[in-house]
Amino acid sequence: MEKFFATCPRGLEPLLVEDLAAVGVADAKAVPGGVHFAAEWPACYALNLHSRIATRVLWRVAQGRYTREDDIYNLAKDTPWPHWFAARQTIRVDVVGVKCPLKSLEFITLRIKDAVCDRFRADANARPTVDTREPDVRIHGFLTADECTLYIDTSGAPLYQRGLRQKTVEAPLKENLAAGILRLTGWKPGVPLLDPMCGSGTFLAEAAQMALNIAPGAGGRSFGFQRLRNFQLETWKDLLDAAQDAEKPVQHAQIYGSDISPVSVRAALANLDRAGLLPAVTLSSGDILEIEAPAESGIMVANPPYGERLSEQEELAVFYPPLGSALKRNFAGWNCYLFTADMRLPKLMRLTPSKKTPLFNGAIECRLFEFKMVAGSNRPK
Incomplete structure (x- = not known):
């Protein structure tokens, strides 16, 4: 079982728990802004495909305590990134902190990026490049007062981007x-x-x-999980075919x-x-x-x-x-x-x-x- 965190607009967490139940996930734990859950990969794919409520589905790949920036760097460097994607792929790192005592989230973002690249250099003698606009792989860091969690984003572009909207007027709703x-x-x-x-x-x-x-994800958009080494193509094709047959x-x-x-x-x-x-x-x-x-x-x-x-x-x-x-x-x-x-x-x-x-x-x-x-x-x- 893998561990995931699905984000959503605050106030909609109970509806996201319902979406998880619909794809076969029972023990989901709602917190403000999202839901923690454990599942196999088919459920992760299905949630990305079918949830109308989720913003992103994040895969937890590392977690550890910290007191200073070097602890976060070491946690990220000890994480086996080359197992999950290739050095030729582009990355983006985003960091969010709640009650984080460290001075600069921008500096921590830079340290995590450096750690990922240093791990690739050590393992593959090559490093990924950064693309902040359309990266192949998005890495998220979440900091509490004393703990850092690292995630790989399985969604890619946020899930509210259904690929449908062409024209907008002032202040559209997500x-x-x-x-x-x-x-x-x-x-x-x-x-x-x-x-x-x-x-x-x-x-x-x-x-x-x-x-x-x-299904909101069946409109031809791509997902982050499709660019990972462990992507199960046949499983995804079966889910997508079933969704399109049900229309x-x-x-x-x-x-x-x-x-x-x-x-x-x-x-x-x-x-x-x-x-x-x-x-x-x-x-x-x-x-x-x-x-x-x-x-x-x-x-x-x-x-x-x-x-x-x-x-x-x-x-x-x-x-x-x-x-x-x-x-x-x-x-x-x-x-x-x-x-x-x-x-x-x-x-x-x-x-x-x-x-x-x-x-x-x-x-x-x-x-x-x-x-x-x-x-x-x-x-x-």
């Missing part, structure tokens, strides 16, 4: 956060879903993939998107079309304050602007009260979910959320507010 939010709403394929502020279409693309049972034909899936900005609608259309998902989604231009619900009941999910500048906050304070009125007027019978960093939203909308889930969009603390718009009581006379 795909794995959007997928997590959809899961937290309780939405299931077949239930009408509307994103009335769809931007470049991230919620719509994730929902369409779920509805059509398309459903592309057809309309009661997924609806609209936006007040024609530029955003065009971006969403281009992204969905490029991904082959456009037939599953109905797109239109429209103002959230005026559009009508596309069905009697369903799930509405939106990521309204946060208002980072004072002028924007003032504009949002004017926008929220009519938004609350529009939801009551036009979405009776729907469960509405708004994801925002603006904690004033419910009060200014004059609506009481039935649930508020803390989540993080990168470093920004946010809430997913649930508003159940009860049918019958709010309809205009």
